[in-house]
Amino acid sequence: MPAYDVMPDIELFQPVSVEDAAELAGRLGEKGWLLAGGQDTFGWLKDRAKSPEAMIDLKGIDALKGIRETADGIEIGAFTTITEIAENPIIKTRFNLLASAAAHVASPQIRNMGTLGGNLCQDTRCWYYRRGLSCYRAGGNTCYASGPESMNREHAVFGASRCVAVSPSDTAPALVALEATMIATSANGSREIRAEDFFVGPAVDIVNMTTLQADEILVSVRIPNTWANAEFYFEKVADRNVWDFALVSIATAMKIEGGVIRDARILCGGVECVPRRLTAVENRVVGRPKNDATGDAVAALATVGAEPLHQNQFKIPLMENLVRRALRA
Numbered sequence: 001m002p003a004y005d006v007m008p009d010i011e012l013f014q015p016v017s018v019e020d021a022a023e024l025a026g027r028l029g030e031k032g033w034l035l036a037g038g039q040d041t042f043g044w045l046k047d048r049a050k051s052p053e054a055m056i057d058l059k060g061i062d063a064l065k066g067i068r069e070t071a072d073g074i075e076i077g078a079f080t081t082i083t084e085i086a087e088n089p090i091i092k093t094r095f096n097l098l099a100s101a102a103a104h105v106a107s108p109q110i111r112n113m114g115t116l117g118g119n120l121c122q123d124t125r126c127w128y129y130r131r132g133l134s135c136y137r138a139g140g141n142t143c144y145a146s147g148p149e150s151m152n153r154e155h156a157v158f159g160a161s162r163c164v165a166v167s168p169s170d171t172a173p174a175l176v177a178l179e180a181t182m183i184a185t186s187a188n189g190s191r192e193i194r195a196e197d198f199f200v201g202p203a204v205d206i207v208n209m210t211t212l213q214a215d216e217i218l219v220s221v222r223i224p225n226t227w228a229n230a231e232f233y234f235e236k237v238a239d240r241n242v243w244d245f246a247l248v249s250i251a252t253a254m255k256i257e258g259g260v261i262r263d264a265r266i267l268c269g270g271v272e273c274v275p276r277r278l279t280a281v282e283n284r285v286v287g288r289p290k291n292d293a294t295g296d297a298v299a300a301l302a303t304v305g306a307e308p309l310h311q312n313q314f315k316i317p318l319m320e321n322l323v324r325r326a327l328r329a
Contacts, residue, residue, distance in 0.1 A: 078117030097232035124165035161203035295327035
């Protein structure tokens with residue numbers, strides 16, 4: 001029997017530069033584990049569901065921290081804490097959608113430790129997967145959450161392809177709405193990834209939830225001024241006000257002139273493996289006033305194509321009602 005009361009041997013690296021961290025990530029590959037705030041990491045290690053041979057602690061890299069103004073927006077280091085993002089005056093003034101989403105992450109204690117990069121890159125919370133069962137995402141040949149007797153209240157109603165898990169990130173829908181760009185670095189250089197392309201579903205990659213490769217590190221997130229000072233709305237519905245992950249959330253950014261919606265980005269979290277963009281709703285609201293009538297007219301478009309599981313049919317009316325609330329005058 002394995003000795004579960006004994007910490008497994010894990011080699012620890014503590015680089016002080018992005019270049020050193022990237023070299024380590026490239027050399028270790030799948031054997032290495034990038035450690036940010038550790039809120040998700042320690043759960044995996046405690047449950048023995050993941051067994052990395054080495055840990056790359058990013059805590060000592062100052063270049064990964066902080067919020068900086070740029071010529072066309074802001075740049076947020078991936079190691080910036082969720083609390084810093086929620087309380088930063090620039091973000092609260094110009095990009096309050098992200099500040100509001102950050103303020104809804106877990107609990108104050110976790111926000112103080114957790115980082116933006118960790119929140120974006122954390123793995124799904126499906127308990128079948130987290131228990132170490134050999135499901136599709138873990139390399140097996142079944143999905144334990146999709147059956148009629150399964151516990152799938154929190155799972156996907158869109159985009160299922162073998163796996164029905166959802167993205168747990170609260171900040172992800174907000175960043176997609178703001179048309180953010182992720183900056184990933186490896187020993188071979190850096191690349192920019194649109195937030196909308198950063199997250200991937202099981203039809204694309206059944207094992208990973210982002211496009212990051214094993215040798216890449218998410219170093220920062222850039223938000224352009226495209227949606228600065230727009231009208232924002234964020235709401236998260238969860239079983240409890242603290243700690244719990246979203247059953248369904250909504251993040252919207254709208255440009256309104258003369259009471260009429262001229263442009264909109266509307267996304268839901270908790271309903272798919274990626275933040276789900278409601279493009280049909282976006283297209284229909286443009287040119288309409290922001291009021292209850294518009295919300296009633298477009299709400300049903302949010303759930304076209306949904307395929308609820310045995311225990312999560314409630315997500316359908318919940319999504320529609322969140323769209324209505326976001327469009328209230």
